Amino acid sequence: MARDAPIGVLDSGFGGLSVLRSIRRLLPAEDLLYHADHAFLPWGERGPQEVRARAAHLADALVAAGAKAIVLACNTATAAAADALRASLAVPVIAMEPAVKPAAAATRSGVIGVLGTGGTLASARFAGLLERYAGDLVIVARPCPELVAAAESEVRPEVRRALVAAAVEPLVAQGADVLVLGCTHFAFLRPEIEAVAGPGVTVIDTGPAVAREVARRLGADRRLRAHDRAGNETFWTTGNPDALAPTLHRLWGPGTLYGVPVEPGARVAD
Secondary structure, three states: OOOOOOEEEEEOOOOOHHHHHHHHHHOOOOOEEEEEOHHHOOHHHOOHHHHHHHHHHHHHHHHHOOOOEEEEOOHHHHHHHHHHHHHHOOOOEEOOOOOHHHHHHHOOOOEEEEEEOHHHHOOHHHHHHHHHHHOOOEEEEEEOHHHHHHHHOOOOHHHHHHHHHHHHHHHHHOOOOEEEEOOHHHHHHHHHHHHHHOOOOEEEOOHHHHHHHHHHHHHHOOOOOOOOOOOOEEEEEOOOHHHHHHHHHHHOOOOOEEEOOOOOOOOOOO
8 A cells, every 4th residue: 555545534424523633733744535424424323233334335435545544533433333344444444432541540539421422332342441441430421412413513602502511511510520522523512511511620532542543553554654745635425515515614624525425225314
């Protein structure tokens, strides 16, 4: 695989742009190809078989476009599809999962709050994380699909803060002094989450750790691009690019969003 091939990043929507930004900061010379599955957003409320099929479809498209690695910028996709994709693809697959281990090291109260999607919090992978790292700690987890919608949509600041408060305040009230952002969309709500949680609560996002793992894997394989130019980004969506472009520009900045077809017969989200 050529060093100048792009890194492929996928998610159900634009939440993975938070991971993409971490990769861009760490690897400024790399070309990045981002694939969002807006036609099936949100993955977090779908069954694992459907998520696995959607993630495989997007990953196959990225590999066909020449991607030298696939990044699952989605906790739900990691839980449902990471193992299957690693078994079927010839390129490295870098995945992510809720940061239970660093949260366990950071807590002082012994109570950790986890904000996630239903699919992530109900997964065997998440249960395994708790078994390995949580020990005697108290984990209070809350599925928050409404925060995915808040990150993807342009909503009034007071509405966004109210949604965040409804999700965060019960966790803090139960004694959580660490909050784990178990969905990539929530990184875009981090200012509101930190404001509601207060200065005594640590908020942990896994995007930077994923970027470091991408750099480590590609570096070990001698596939990192030389730092002789600035990398570019290409954005794909299975949704309506004209309708979604303003959200891309709000969350990322300048960039062109290209529509890609949903395969014939696929069910499109309501």
